[in-house]
Amino acid sequence: MPDLVFFDAMREGLWIAVMISAPMLVVALVAGVAIGLFQALTSVQEMTLTFVPKVGAMLVVYWVSMSFMSETLVDFFTSGIIPLIVGS
Template structure:
């Protein structure tokens, strides 16, 4: 395997990972900011108040985007990894 093919495959893997993780990370950030703002406005400093809403929304977003994530991962493997394995690196 040449150096160019290796770095191109690595770049595609990183972009695929970012594409798959971005919806979950954005929702976790938005919910965390909203809960933090709510805690600052009401002076409630309960630890479970930050954890439970984030976990629930992350699970919902993961459930909703699971099909898209699977298609992105399968597309990456079909387009990049499997042809490399068939060529023998």
């Protein structure tokens, strides 16, 4: 396999990894900032207050975006990786 084909497949795979992980990371960031702001305003310093809502929000986003993630990965493998393995 030529180096350019390998690097192109690697670049596309990394971009798909960014696209798949972005919704969960954005929700974790927004939830963390909102909870941190709430803690700063109310002076509540409870450790589970930061962890549980953030994980809950990430689970909801994961459940909602599972079809997008699966379709994106299946499309990448069927149109990008498998033809490279087969050699066509």
